[in-house]
Amino acid sequence: MEACKPTVTHTRLLSLKVDVDTHDGMRDGVPRLLEIFQQEDVKATFFLSFGPDNAGKAILNIFREKGFLKKMLKTKAPSLYGLRTILSGTLLPARPIATKFPDFVRQIEAEGHECEIHAWDHRYWQDHIEIMSLENIENHFRKAHEAYLDILGHPARAVAAPSWKITEHVIAVEAKMGLVYASDLRGGPPCFLMTDAGVSSPLQIPTTGPCLEELLTQGIKEEAAWVNAIAESAERTPWPVIALHAEVEGGPYAAFLKKLLKTLRNRSFTMVTLGTMAEILKEHSEKSGEPLPVRRLSRTTLPGRAGWVSTSSPLKTEGVP
Numbered sequence: 001m002e003a004c005k006p007t008v009t010h011t012r013l014l015s016l017k018v019d020v021d022t023h024d025g026m027r028d029g030v031p032r033l034l035e036i037f038q039q040e041d042v043k044a045t046f047f048l049s050f051g052p053d054n055a056g057k058a059i060l061n062i063f064r065e066k067g068f069l070k071k072m073l074k075t076k077a078p079s080l081y082g083l084r085t086i087l088s089g090t091l092l093p094a095r096p097i098a099t100k101f102p103d104f105v106r107q108i109e110a111e112g113h114e115c116e117i118h119a120w121d122h123r124y125w126q127d128h129i130e131i132m133s134l135e136n137i138e139n140h141f142r143k144a145h146e147a148y149l150d151i152l153g154h155p156a157r158a159v160a161a162p163s164w165k166i167t168e169h170v171i172a173v174e175a176k177m178g179l180v181y182a183s184d185l186r187g188g189p190p191c192f193l194m195t196d197a198g199v200s201s202p203l204q205i206p207t208t209g210p211c212l213e214e215l216l217t218q219g220i221k222e223e224a225a226w227v228n229a230i231a232e233s234a235e236r237t238p239w240p241v242i243a244l245h246a247e248v249e250g251g252p253y254a255a256f257l258k259k260l261l262k263t264l265r266n267r268s269f270t271m272v273t274l275g276t277m278a279e280i281l282k283e284h285s286e287k288s289g290e291p292l293p294v295r296r297l298s299r300t301t302l303p304g305r306a307g308w309v310s311t312s313s314p315l316k317t318e319g320v321p
């Protein structure tokens with residue numbers, strides 16, 4: 001019985017975080033990923049967008065977000081996401097994402113993966129998070145949770161913010177949600193975030209290393225180089241979490257994903273869900289007597305990604321004699 005849960009002492013753990021951002025990603029990418037994970041005997045954590053697919057509104061950002069057009073062209077977004085997705089929520093009506101495919105949502109859990117909440121309206125969050133009020137954020141989470149509960153019959157245990165963008169308002173809302181963990185950040189160690197108002201976040205397990213879209217945007221063209229960049233980064237990170245997108249690795253880059261999973265296995269990584277990683281982190285901290293760090297929310301930028309992402313920094317008081 002004891003052998004079934006990997007421990008940090010004899011194996012290197014790694015989690016796969018799959019974001020589902022669009023209708024087509026849910027319809028086509030999720031089944032493809034489930035098939036690959038089954039073939040490779042891997043369990044992952046899926047974060048789903050439940051509400052409308054307004055991905056097409058991204059086009060409006062060409063005029064607002066510096067570097068966006070370049071990114072669209074470099075990543076070949078139209079072929080990655082398909083024309084219907086590009087038009088969704090703009091010229092054509094927004095289509096629902098996970099709420100339209102409840103059987104796939106249940107299948108994710110039935111096959112032993114973890115299924116949690118990414119967003120209600122991914123695009124809206126991404127574009128408005130800096131001005132979203134506490135009430136608006138609560139409203140988004142409430143709608144996503146209701147849809148989740150309706151489909152799966154139990155509350156969600158975790159969330160992961162769209163585009164890794166959060167504010168202190170988000171922490172305040174998440175703190176009241178009874179979550180086991182959140183995965184809202186890029187880089188830095190697993191930690192708790194403390195707001196200026198003294199509110200502590202759920203355990204944060206950040207995404208580490210680059211994701212494929214960012215490597216493509218940087219102009220890296222060879223599959224072997226993508227696999228290497230991601231695997232090398234995982235090797236250097238104590239608690240690696242690799243981000244995948246249903247639209248990307250469950251779409252035109254499925255062959256890359258298979259190669260990546262084989263490489264990670266060859267390098268002795270054991271892939272566990274983020275929920276299992278959260279449990280192991282807590283156990284590890286209790287046994288060693290070393291509490292997980294408390295840090296503050298901050299922002300950073302990443303190569304190959306337009307705009308900012310959330311990360312953590314030491315508390316202001318740290319390092320002061």
Ligand SMILES: [Zn+2]
Pocket residue numbers: 019020021118122162163
């Ligand atoms: Zn996303």
